[in-house]
Amino acid sequence: MKTAHWALPAVVIAGLVAAGCATAPREIQPVTANDLAIMKASFQEKGQAKLDRLDQDEAQKLCSHPPSVRIPAEVSARIEKNNMATIKYPADGKLMGDWKAGEVIAQRGVGKQFSDDPKTPSGGNCYACHQLSKNEISFGTIGPSLYNFGKLRGGPTPEMQRYAYGRIYNSQAFSACSNMPRFGHNDILTEQQIKDVTALLLDPNSPVNQ
Numbered sequence: 001m002k003t004a005h006w007a008l009p010a011v012v013i014a015g016l017v018a019a020g021c022a023t024a025p026r027e028i029q030p031v032t033a034n035d036l037a038i039m040k041a042s043f044q045e046k047g048q049a050k051l052d053r054l055d056q057d058e059a060q061k062l063c064s065h066p067p068s069v070r071i072p073a074e075v076s077a078r079i080e081k082n083n084m085a086t087i088k089y090p091a092d093g094k095l096m097g098d099w100k101a102g103e104v105i106a107q108r109g110v111g112k113q114f115s116d117d118p119k120t121p122s123g124g125n126c127y128a129c130h131q132l133s134k135n136e137i138s139f140g141t142i143g144p145s146l147y148n149f150g151k152l153r154g155g156p157t158p159e160m161q162r163y164a165y166g167r168i169y170n171s172q173a174f175s176a177c178s179n180m181p182r183f184g185h186n187d188i189l190t191e192q193q194i195k196d197v198t199a200l201l202l203d204p205n206s207p208v209n210q
């Protein structure tokens, strides 16, 4: 009787559909102190990887939910506004550094692990999630392709430099539950490194725009 469940009376199906539509999105369930204690008990501190990495800020708490939970628009807007306020633009006003140094940073996946020396500069690991140049054939696709980013966005205008620098510094300022690491906000990359990667994205001579 393979087809039995398709034989449900239309009125029942209509009822089920209506019930499905009427179900409100589930509430965001914050991580409780007990959840956190269980997680902390399952990890050990090692090297620079301390257990405080499990402490979530507001954005992380609000974004740690199953995909079935929808974040209300005003909550997303609040996350973006608060993250925007964390972005520190360089005091010298120069947002673009050396694209060649930026390419090394984009290729480098080292840093912040317990086995890494905290004194060695971290990489940005951009290729793990993005295509950036046509020469590099190995790249991830979690993020959109950034090949020709500068060309497609009208070149290194002051506005585009500000956007690229800000996006790398704190992606959650632009998309509330972004999966991109907050490189400046979480001290992964230094100011100079963010300048260098901004140049990689926007400099007309960089391989991104060839």
Ligand code: HEC
Binding pocket: 106, 124, 125, 126, 127, 128, 129, 130, 142, 143, 144, 146, 164, 167, 168, 171, 175, 177, 178, 179, 180, 181, 183, 197, 201
């Ligand atoms: C863990 C994956 C991940 C890594 C690593 C990552 N990104 Fe992203 N990035 C994303 C995702 C996903 C998006 C899409 C938008 C969103 O969700 O925020 C994005 C968006 C962007 C955007 C905006 C693109 C647009 O169309 O406006 C830029 C610029 C960017 N990333 C640059 C970088 C750079 C530079 C690096 C390295 C320093 C980097 N990303 C590392 C995941 C990542």
